[in-house]
Amino acid sequence: MLLLVYVNDVILIGNTLNLINRVVIALGKKFSLKDFGSINFFLGIQVSQTDSGLLLTQSKYIDDLLHKLKLTSLKSSPTPFIVEWCFSVTRGIPMSDMFIYRSTIGVLQYLTNTRSDIAYIVNHLSQFLQQPTDIHWQGVKRVLQYLSGTKDMGLLIQPSDDFAIITFSNIDWASDINDRKSVAAYCVYLSNSLVSLSSKKQTTIARSSTKSEYRALAYTYIC
Structure with a gap:
């Protein structure tokens, strides 16, 4: 779960802003602190300040994943999965390299922090980590196809x-x-x-x- 504290442009109640400043000053006396200004990138998450609030996206994270898997030319799809698909533990040919499947699922799990639209299918595909097959990998590639065409979608935090x-x-x-x-x-x-x-x-x-x-x-x- 991703926890964010958004201060700019929020109507603060009472002396909240003063309290934050006092905490920062107190921490500065104990540790070496540096003010980097407005946040724009944090742990693979890009932060854009818009008129509506903070937009959290992971387009670079998606690009890095596609480049690592050598799937940069992947054709985009309008949905992350097909409803008629039924994934089973018995269907398909077992993958020879299970690490690719497992590591990709781990990356997709992190992407659900800003992409709630893939949470259901990623959770479903993660149930086959023990013995993934080529059918399950097709499901993962479908999610990647969807992400490749929707990189700029993200989570909007509104004040x-x-x-x-x-x-x-x-x-x-x-x-x-x-x-x-x-x-x-x-x-x-x-x-x-x-x-x-x-x-x-x-x-x-x-x-x-x-x-x-x-x-x-x-x-x-x-x-």
């Missing part, structure tokens, strides 16, 4: 004086053909900014969609 927390949850009941477990997902907004998200398979099998939905709500409330 606001409204601190309302809005949560959405959903369930894909018995969607996993291997064990018939459901996939639960939720996202949490602070005003208009997405601050937390998850897409995860449930640990138990639900015999009805109602049960799985209640479990998804309970998981969302706990998190």
Whole structure:
């Protein structure tokens, strides 16, 4: 999960700004600090200041991944996966180099920090790390095709004086053909900014969609 504290252009309440300055001064007395000005790049995440807020993208991170995999000429696709695809542990030919699959999934997991639109399929493909096949690799390449055409998409953090927390949850009941477990997902907004998200398979099998939905709500409330 990515945690950001956005100060510029936010309506600060009370003496919050003074408190921040005091903390920075106190840290400066103990450690060597340097002010680099407005943030523009952090841990592979590009930060652009717009009229609407901070736009977090990972276009360079995507370019580096495609270059590493020698897939820079990959044709883009409009979606990260095809709904009709059913990934199974038994379908396909086992990959000879499993490290490529595993390392690529790890990179895609980090990309979900700013690209919530790939969270579901990346979570699904990560379930085949133990013995990936060529079919699973096709699914990964589909995600890469989608990312290659949508590099500039990202996460927008908007300043606001409204601190309302809005949560959405959903369930894909018995969607996993291997064990018939459901996939639960939720996202949490602070005003208009997405601050937390998850897409995860449930640990138990639900015999009805109602049960799985209640479990998804309970998981969302706990998190």
